[in-house]
Amino acid sequence: MPKVTIDNHEIEVPEGTTILQAARMIGGDIVPPAMCYYSKLKTSGGYCRTCIVKVTQGSAKDPRPMPKPVASCRTFVMDGMVVQNTTSPELLEARKGVVEFLLLNHPLDCPICDQAGECDLQNLAYDHGADTTRYQFERRTFEKIDIGTKIKLHMTRCILCYRCVKVADQLTEGRVHGVMNRGDVSEISTYITNAIENDFSGNMIDVCPVGALTDNTFRFASRVWFTKPMDAHRNCTKCSGKAVLWMKGEEVLRVSARKDMYNEVEEWICNDCRYENKSVSQWTIEGPRHISKDSVISQNHYEHIDLQKLKLDINRQIKFQGGKQIEEHYSRAQFEEESKKALQAAKK
Numbered sequence: 001m002p003k004v005t006i007d008n009h010e011i012e013v014p015e016g017t018t019i020l021q022a023a024r025m026i027g028g029d030i031v032p033p034a035m036c037y038y039s040k041l042k043t044s045g046g047y048c049r050t051c052i053v054k055v056t057q058g059s060a061k062d063p064r065p066m067p068k069p070v071a072s073c074r075t076f077v078m079d080g081m082v083v084q085n086t087t088s089p090e091l092l093e094a095r096k097g098v099v100e101f102l103l104l105n106h107p108l109d110c111p112i113c114d115q116a117g118e119c120d121l122q123n124l125a126y127d128h129g130a131d132t133t134r135y136q137f138e139r140r141t142f143e144k145i146d147i148g149t150k151i152k153l154h155m156t157r158c159i160l161c162y163r164c165v166k167v168a169d170q171l172t173e174g175r176v177h178g179v180m181n182r183g184d185v186s187e188i189s190t191y192i193t194n195a196i197e198n199d200f201s202g203n204m205i206d207v208c209p210v211g212a213l214t215d216n217t218f219r220f221a222s223r224v225w226f227t228k229p230m231d232a233h234r235n236c237t238k239c240s241g242k243a244v245l246w247m248k249g250e251e252v253l254r255v256s257a258r259k260d261m262y263n264e265v266e267e268w269i270c271n272d273c274r275y276e277n278k279s280v281s282q283w284t285i286e287g288p289r290h291i292s293k294d295s296v297i298s299q300n301h302y303e304h305i306d307l308q309k310l311k312l313d314i315n316r317q318i319k320f321q322g323g324k325q326i327e328e329h330y331s332r333a334q335f336e337e338e339s340k341k342a343l344q345a346a347k348k
């Protein structure tokens with residue numbers, strides 16, 4: 001199995017693993033951002049360039065560096081490869097340039113955008129963007145379009161990541177959705193006005209990393225950080241029925257799929273669960289959703305600590321720092337005590 005070193009962490013991975021997947025196996029801050037790659041969708045990635053990394057050694061056999069930054073979501077690991085992400089200031093500067101490109105035509109809509117607070121582009125701009133823009137020309141704008149009755153397309157905010165197109169291709173029958181034209185006149189459009197009535201079309205909203213595709217049934221109902229996300233499930237014949245209810249008091253304002261730490265949907269949900277079951281009595285509530293990303297949504301709510309996940313994270317950190325693994329017989333009480341101390345220390 002090939003071995004790769006990413007930001008000084010070495011890992012052995014199966015043949016055919018990409019640099020991004022290897023980085024995710026290591027985890028933590030060294031994982032490059034990804035605005036178009038989506039592990040649940042085939043052939044995604046390769047469009048946005050946010051995941052670029054610097055390859056300082058191509059492989060053990062051919063140790064020459066790669067001449068330019070490469071898209072980590074599309075570049076396979078070679079044995080002996082050495083990669084830099086956060087440890088390369090030039091690479092971070094190059095990523096800043098990518099973010100600047102993504103924002104060239106993007107509107108300053110955050111104060112009125114439904115995606116605010118859970119937007120990958122906001123997070124990306126915060127972590128990697130420049131403070132100001134150098135762009136002086138008129139930004140391109142589009143009229144908002146209704147895709148069926150439930151989805152609103154605001155093309156002006158689209159970053160052309162193609163994720164929604166992959167969902168249309170891979171989850172729904174009969175593609176009625178695509179990217180038209182090229183360059184700065186590209187748009188996710190046409191046939192879409194004919195409505196996407198497929199049972200799983202709502203998942204396009206969840207995969208969209210920005211506020212270009214939003215849920216018409218939730219638009220302007222509330223800022224997302226004023227809602228309380230709850231894990232809930234119901235018996236559904238079309239999907240797993242596992243979802244997140246975004247609640248205000250007893251009211252269910254929105255139903256969405258559950259997402260993992262990379263903001264990717266864990267299991268696709270059907271439109272019945274998403275749009276037709278907005279009463280608490282139709283669901284079995286499991287408890288508060290753990291919002292794993294640094295998010296404004298988790299502020300002032302409640303803290304739900306996933307002890308099992310925390311243990312895995314600590315294990316992984318210790319392993320990659322060359323320290324000792326936490327002993328398997330570590331008691332739950334000991335572990336909880338250590339976890340509390342770690343959290344208190346992190347808050348200081």
Ligand code: SF4
Pocket residue numbers: 106107108109110111113114115116117119120121122157210211212
């Ligand atoms: S898509 Fe994201 S960055 Fe763009 S306006 Fe909406 S919240 Fe802001």
Ligand code: SF4
Pocket residue numbers: 157158159160161162163164165188204207208209210212213
């Ligand atoms: S609408 Fe959203 S998901 Fe579709 S290409 Fe644009 S940014 Fe990506």
Ligand code: FES
Pocket residue numbers: 033034035036037045046047048049050051052071072073074
């Ligand atoms: S995530 Fe790799 S190019 Fe977009």
